Amino acid sequence: MEDYSVLKYSTYAEYLASFPRTEDHRYLQDVVTIDKLIKLGYHSITTVYDEDEFYRAKLVMESSAAPKVTSITIYSIYLTGDDEVLKALAMREKANVLQEISTIIYMQVRRRNGFDISGYIDYEMSLRQANMRLAGATDWRAIFEGHKLLSPRITDLGFYNWRTGEVFDTSNDNYQVVSHPVYGMYFMHKGDHKIIPVTTKPNPFAENVTRTVFKSPLYDFVVLYDHGVRKKI
Structure with a gap:
C-alpha cells in the first residue's frame, strides 16, 4: 500500500x-x-x-x-578504462532506459570492515532514479568514470548483510519479489508477468532470462540477469 x-x-x-x-x-x-x-x-x-x-x-x-523526466542522460558515455563489468553495463544501458530489456545486477562486495554485503540491483530503476535526480540515487556518471564503485543497498530488490545476517527485499514498479519453497527468491516482472529466476538450479523459468557471469579486478564476481521485455539482447 x-x-x-x-x-x-x-x-x-x-x-x-x-x-x-x-x-x-x-x-x-x-x-x-x-x-x-x-x-x-x-x-x-x-x-x-x-x-x-x-x-x-x-x-x-x-x-x-517524482515528475517524469523529459531528457535522459546516457551515463555510459563517461566510461573510462576497460573493466569488463562496466563495459557490460555500458552495453546494456540504452536498452534498459528504453525498457527493451530489464537487467538485474547481482554483486557481492567486501566492505572496509572486512565483511561482505550482496544484493540484486534493478539497473533500469537505478538509472531512472539517477535521471530524476532523486536524493540518494546512484551516481552512475562517477561509476562509469571509475571515481566510485557500484554497491548494493538495502533499498534494492534484494540485500544481504553477511556479518549481521540481515536480509531485505524490496519490490518496485518493475518487479515483485517472491519467495519460492523450491527455487528460493525470484522476481516477477510486472510488465509481462514473466518469472525471472536467480538460481543455478534447474527450473521451468530459465528461458525467461540470460545469465552472464563476469569477473573483474574492480568488482570481482558479478552476475547480470537479462530479461527481454520487447526484444532479446
Whole structure:
C-alpha cells in the first residue's frame, strides 16, 4: 500500500516526533521512552515504521511522486578504462532506459570492515532514479568514470548483510519479489508477468532470462540477469 505521508518528513526523528501527544509528555518526561513506545505500536493503531523501513518507504514514494523526466542522460558515455563489468553495463544501458530489456545486477562486495554485503540491483530503476535526480540515487556518471564503485543497498530488490545476517527485499514498479519453497527468491516482472529466476538450479523459468557471469579486478564476481521485455539482447 502506498504511503505518501512519509514524504512530509526529512528525517526519521521528525517522523517519530509527529506521533507523541501533549499528554504523552505530561506523563512520560523521557523522550527516549516515548519513542520506544511509539516504535512498539502502543501509541496508535497506525503501523509505525522502524528507521530502515521509513527510509525505504520514503525512497519508493519519492520515485513514485517524482515528475517524469523529459531528457535522459546516457551515463555510459563517461566510461573510462576497460573493466569488463562496466563495459557490460555500458552495453546494456540504452536498452534498459528504453525498457527493451530489464537487467538485474547481482554483486557481492567486501566492505572496509572486512565483511561482505550482496544484493540484486534493478539497473533500469537505478538509472531512472539517477535521471530524476532523486536524493540518494546512484551516481552512475562517477561509476562509469571509475571515481566510485557500484554497491548494493538495502533499498534494492534484494540485500544481504553477511556479518549481521540481515536480509531485505524490496519490490518496485518493475518487479515483485517472491519467495519460492523450491527455487528460493525470484522476481516477477510486472510488465509481462514473466518469472525471472536467480538460481543455478534447474527450473521451468530459465528461458525467461540470460545469465552472464563476469569477473573483474574492480568488482570481482558479478552476475547480470537479462530479461527481454520487447526484444532479446
